[in-house]
Structures are given as structure tokens and as C-alpha cells.
Amino acid sequence: MTHRLPRRMRLLGWLGLPLLALAATPAAAAGQYLVLPGGSFASVLPADGKAMQPQIAPFRLRSEPVTNAEFLAFAKAHPGWQRGRVATVLADAGYLSHWAGPTVLGAAALPQQPVTRVSWFAAQAFCESEDARLPTWYEWEYAAAADATRSDARADPAWRERVLNWYGRPSNTPLPAVGGDANVFGVRDLNGLVWEWVDDFNALLVGVDSRDQDGADKLKFCGAGAISMQEKENYATLMRVAMLSALKAANTTNNLGFRCAKPAGEAR
Amino acid sequence: MKRVLQTLCAGLLLVCTAGIAGAPLPMDSMYQLPVQLTNQEGQTQPMAARRGRPQLVTMFYTSCTMVCPMIIETVEKTRKTLDAPAQQRFDILAVSFDPQRDDTAALRKYAATRKLDLQHWTLAHTTASTTRQLAALLGIQYRQLPDGEFNHSSELILLDPDGRVVARTDVIGRLDPSFVSALRGLVAAEPPAPGKH
Numbered sequence: 001m002t003h004r005l006p007r008r009m010r011l012l013g014w015l016g017l018p019l020l021a022l023a024a025t026p027a028a029a030a031g032q033y034l035v036l037p038g039g040s041f042a043s044v045l046p047a048d049g050k051a052m053q054p055q056i057a058p059f060r061l062r063s064e065p066v067t068n069a070e071f072l073a074f075a076k077a078h079p080g081w082q083r084g085r086v087a088t089v090l091a092d093a094g095y096l097s098h099w100a101g102p103t104v105l106g107a108a109a110l111p112q113q114p115v116t117r118v119s120w121f122a123a124q125a126f127c128e129s130e131d132a133r134l135p136t137w138y139e140w141e142y143a144a145a146a147d148a149t150r151s152d153a154r155a156d157p158a159w160r161e162r163v164l165n166w167y168g169r170p171s172n173t174p175l176p177a178v179g180g181d182a183n184v185f186g187v188r189d190l191n192g193l194v195w196e197w198v199d200d201f202n203a204l205l206v207g208v209d210s211r212d213q214d215g216a217d218k219l220k221f222c223g224a225g226a227i228s229m230q231e232k233e234n235y236a237t238l239m240r241v242a243m244l245s246a247l248k249a250a251n252t253t254n255n256l257g258f259r260c261a262k263p264a265g266e267a268r
Numbered sequence: 269m270k271r272v273l274q275t276l277c278a279g280l281l282l283v284c285t286a287g288i289a290g291a292p293l294p295m296d297s298m299y300q301l302p303v304q305l306t307n308q309e310g311q312t313q314p315m316a317a318r319r320g321r322p323q324l325v326t327m328f329y330t331s332c333t334m335v336c337p338m339i340i341e342t343v344e345k346t347r348k349t350l351d352a353p354a355q356q357r358f359d360i361l362a363v364s365f366d367p368q369r370d371d372t373a374a375l376r377k378y379a380a381t382r383k384l385d386l387q388h389w390t391l392a393h394t395t396a397s398t399t400r401q402l403a404a405l406l407g408i409q410y411r412q413l414p415d416g417e418f419n420h421s422s423e424l425i426l427l428d429p430d431g432r433v434v435a436r437t438d439v440i441g442r443l444d445p446s447f448v449s450a451l452r453g454l455v456a457a458e459p460p461a462p463g464k465h
Contacts, residue, residue: 087295202403202410
């Protein structure tokens with residue numbers, strides 16, 4: 001299973017079939033998890049809040065963000081997560097509001113587009129439904145640091161510029177389908193498609209206004225105080241951290257989606 | 269006691285709908301998230317079992333030496349601004365950030381050391397993933413550090429009998445007058461009830 005799909009996707013590429021062809025086989029694309037080796041990683045968020053690098057255990061990551069088609073199948077199987085039936089403390093009023101109906105995608109939500117307008121609770125529930133979880137921030141940041149040839153391309157100004165350019169795109173333009181270029185791990189769309197939930201979005205402990213780190217935030221966070229962010233020249237990643245820490249778990253936005261992760265040891 | 273409540277509720281339908289078992293939970297109730305809590309006696313119950321009485325909720329961990337003792341003290345200070353009958357009209361729930369170390373014995377020991385009156389207080393722990401969910405639901409941030417300590421935001425959150433957030437404060441170490449007055453207003457609407465969950 002693990003190896004079958006990439007080959008098929010490569011084949012589609014060789015045949016010059018448009019990505020839309022994948023729409024015919026959404027079930028086949030569902031839940032492909034790739035192994036990432038992990039290790040010591042220079043995160044923008046030091047593990048101890050000061051300078052210590054986190055250790056990332058080997059894990060599996062979904063090759064692409066969860067699509068509208070996949071989330072639709074989930075909503076049909078779990079009616080409690082359909083629009084209009086979810087408690088407002090678990091998903092705000094914008095939840096799946098671009099879908100034509102609770103179980104109908106419609107013109108504004110194509111099957112192979114990444115699902116957006118989902119809350120953290122909804123994303124968690126989806127991942128649980130395929131025996132997975134949301135990735136941690138470190139797992140996500142580590143996976144997204146790679147480009148096509150390097151596991152950590154962040155020092156390359158071209159990498160930074162590419163990521164930042166995406167941030168500059170207006171958020172009201174229609175989202176492309178999933179299936180962008182694979183990075184060295186085979187994972188796609190980490191940068192340049194949507195923002196993504198992480199499991200510990202409420203553990204980043206960065207003040208919404210990071211200029212405030214010596215003031216109110218010191219008192220706000222018991223212990224060592226707000227985290228002092230590293231790699232300050234990596235502005236693209238810092239923006240993502242700031243965005244994630246400003247979110248509440250019930251929030252939904254028109255460009256915030258997710259993917260799931262699993263422990264590495266698990267056979268699939 | 270239940271009969272008394274039901275009789276009261278018959279007369280005060282609007283105020284008491286929360287107390288009647290079976291009424292659907294409001295969509296904005298914190299009890300919408302299924303959370304199993306284990307208290308300092310080792311009893312496990314859904315958090316929604318606390319429905320029916322106002323709750324003052326916070327999160328902490330027992331080995332914390334910095335802000336957490338201040339959180340507990342601030343809750344005690346807040347409680348003691350009310351007169352004795354009013355103190356009987358709400359419960360206090362403190363859930364640990366640290367399920368690994370804060371087992372039932374650790375919670376019981378902490379309650380004893382801090383001389384917490386268990387007629388008012390429940391100290392609880394749950395699984396690591398539910399702890400993360402509960403904090404997210406309550407809007408509390410926390411992060412485990414490599415040395416086992418936690419960084420966390422400090423909040424007191426006031427829930428009405430149906431689990432809706434009525435007030436919250438991040439003022440720790442002294443009384444927050446607006447939070448105290450919200451608590452006072454909330455319990456004034458409640459019938460006295462000595463029952464513990």
C-alpha cells in the first residue's frame with residue numbers, strides 16, 4: 001500500500017494526465033503516510049524556551065493535506081461533524097461554510113482542493129477516524145523545512161523567498177488542488193497551499209504581539225515566560241507560529257486546513 | 269435533595285432548566301466535549317456530570333513551584349469573598365497539565381498539603397491527549413519543557429450550570445473585581461445545595 005500510490009501518481013505524471021484525473025480515485029489517495037526519520041532539529045521554537053534543539057522521533061506524515069472529498073466522506077460517516085450539527089465550542093460559525101450543504105461540496109469546494117474552514121477539534125476527529133493524530137509543531141516544521149533535494153533548505157534565501165511569496169498571495173483566490181511538488185521525503189504542499197493545524201497549536205506560547213515578550217507575556221506564562229524565538233531571519237516560519245498561536249481551537253478560516261500523522265512504527 | 273431541586277425548578281423553569289437531567293446541552297456549553305476526569309479519590313466521571321451547578325475551573329500542576337500555588341491561592345481568595353451560603357452554591361475544578369506525575373495519590377497529597385476543602389474543590393487528571401483538548405477548549409496554553417516542568421497561561425474560568433463560560437480572568441495573585449462580581453451574580457441565582465459531585 002505504501003509504495004503503490006507514489007508509483008501510480010508518477011505514472012499519471014508521465015502520461016501527462018491532468019491532476020483532476022486523481023479526483024476519480026479519491027479513496028486511493030486517502031491516507032497515504034510517508035516515513036520521516038526525524039532527529040535533532042533547529043526549530044524556531046527552542047525546546048526549553050531558550051536555545052535547546054528539540055529531538056523529533058521518527059514518524060509518518062500524510063503525503064498531502066486532507067481534501068474536501070476526504071472530509072466529505074468523513075462527515076457522511078460521522079454525522080455529528082456535519083455543518084449545523086457541531087457544537088459551537090468545537091467549531092465556529094464558519095465551519096465548512098463554503099460547502100453547498102452539510103454533505104454536498106458544490107462549486108466552491110472541489111473534491112481535490114484541500115479542505116479548509118475546519119476547526120482544530122474537527123481536524124483531530126478526522127485524524128482519529130483513520131487511527132492518526134495531528135502532527136506536532138516540531139514534526140510539521142521539520143517536514144516543511146525540506147525542499148526537493150535537501151532535508152533542510154531553510155538557509156537558502158530562495159527557499160525563504162518562495163515561502164514568503166505564497167504568504168503574499170491574496171487569500172480570496174481559489175485554492176489549487178493538492179498534489180504539488182514532492183519534497184525529499186515525498187511530502188507535498190507543506191508550503192504554498194494552505195495553513196495547517198498542528199496538535200499543539202496551543203503550546204507555542206508566543207504572544208500575539210511578540211514585541212511584548214518582555215512585558216505582559218512574562219507574567220502571562222508561568223515558568224520560563226514566553227518563548228524567545230530563534231532563527232529570526234526565518235520570517236516565513238515565524239509568521240506561521242504567530243498565526244497558529246493566535247488561533248482558538250474552534251476557529252475556522254478560508255485557508256486553514258490540516259494533515260494527519262502517525263507513529264513511525266505502525267505498519268500500514 | 270434532587271426532589272427539592274426539581275420542585276424548585278418547577279417554579280423557576282427558566283433558571284433551573286439546567287438542573288433537569290435530559291435537557292439538551294446548549295451548543296456553546298463546555299460540556300459538549302467528552303472529557304473523562306479522574307479526581308483525587310480515584311473516581312472517574314465525565315466532566316459533564318458537573319452540569320447543574322456553577323463551576324470555577326482552572327488548570328495547574330502539583331509540582332509547579334512558581335505561579336500554580338498563586339492560582340490555587342487566588343481561587344481560595346475569590347471563594348472567601350463570598351459569604352458561607354454563597355460558597356456552597358458553586359464548585360471548584362482544577363485539572364492538571366501533568367497527567368504523568370499527577371496521579372490520584374499526588375492530587376490527594378496536594379489537596380492535603382494545601383489544606384484544600386474537598387467540599388468545594390475537585391482536583392483532577394485525565395489522559396495526555398484529553399488534557400490538550402480540555403486546555404484548547406478552555407483557551408489555556410501550555411507547553412511541557414524538557415526538564416518536565418510546564419509553561420502555561422493562568423486563567424480562572426467561570427461556567428454557568430450548563431457549562432457556558434460566564435467570565436474569565438488571567439489576573440493571578442490578587443482579586444479581579446469583575447470576576448468576583450460575575451461569580452457573585454451567578455451564585456445568587458442558584459439554590460443552595462450541599463451535594464458534592
